[in-house]
Amino acid sequence: TQLLEQSPQFLSIQEGENLTVYCNSSSVFSSLQWYRQEPGEGPVLLVTVVTGGEVKKLKRLTFQFGDARKDSSLHITAAQPGDTGLYLCAGDPGNQFYFGTGTSLTVIP
Amino acid sequence: DAGITQSPRHKVTETGTPVTLRCHQTENHRYMYWYRQDPGHGLRLIHYSYGVKDTDKGEVSDGYSVSRSKTEDFLLTLESATSSQTSVYFCAISEFGGKSPLHFGNGTRLTVT
Numbered sequence: 178t179q180l181l182e183q184s185p186q187f188l189s190i191q192e193g194e195n196l197t198v199y200c201n202s203s204s205v206f207s208s209l210q211w212y213r214q215e216p217g218e219g220p221v222l223l224v225t226v227v228t229g230g231e232v233k234k235l236k237r238l239t240f241q242f243g244d245a246r247k248d249s250s251l252h253i254t255a256a257q258p259g260d261t262g263l264y265l266c267a268g269d270p271g272n273q274f275y276f277g278t279g280t281s282l283t284v285i286p
Numbered sequence: 287d288a289g290i291t292q293s294p295r296h297k298v299t300e301t302g303t304p305v306t307l308r309c310h311q312t313e314n315h316r317y318m319y320w321y322r323q324d325p326g327h328g329l330r331l332i333h334y335s336y337g338v339k340d341t342d343k344g345e346v347s348d349g350y351s352v353s354r355s356k357t358e359d360f361l362l363t364l365e366s367a368t369s370s371q372t373s374v375y376f377c378a379i380s381e382f383g384g385k386s387p388l389h390f391g392n393g394t395r396l397t398v399t
Contacts, residue, residue, distance in 0.1 A: 220329070
């Protein structure tokens with residue numbers, strides 16, 4: 178049983194398009210993090226959200242934490258080839274981080 | 287980049303043999319974690335440590351043991367490797383646990399034949 182479900186699992190888009198990745202759960206999280214992973218490397222933290230309804234922006238990336246703290250979304254505006262990678266959400270229900278299944282994004286030049 | 291070194295980076299072993307993976311950190315962080323990453327499952331926690339000699343199980347701990355005799359080293363041992371343990375293993379560290387970020391090593395690709 179996966180605590181965090183991410184969708185879509187795979188996404189291939191053209192450079193310049195917008196996209197949204199979703200991270201959903203039936204559990205409440207005290208915080209939620211988003212990571213990006215490139216081939217052959219470990220995940221790297223992008224952002225941590227802790228407050229229900231919180232929105233954080235990182236250049237062209239916008240992260241939102243659901244009001245009930247059960248879900249989150251990542252929106253990328255005008256995607257670039259450098260955004261290609263595996264995007265992972267991770268939630269802390271109180272004692273340890275659980276990771277989602279990941280969204281593999283490919284941005285075609 | 288956080289100073290995390292995993293060794294070896296690649297290993298092929300036979301079913302039934304013992305295997306030990308090492309994670310070494312230079313950040314003096316209290317928390318250390320071992321995850322495995324498999325297609326369709328994302329990252330799953332095997333074991334974690336919240337201090338020297340203090341460890342606890344994660345969601346997929348069966349068949350694995352860990353030891354932490356020094357702050358900087360966290361060892362993961364497969365006592366008798368099985369093909370289902372073929373995976374990419376990541377070590378991560380965290381300064382305060384809880385909401386503080388995880389910093390990952392570059393992984394060990396283990397193949398059990």
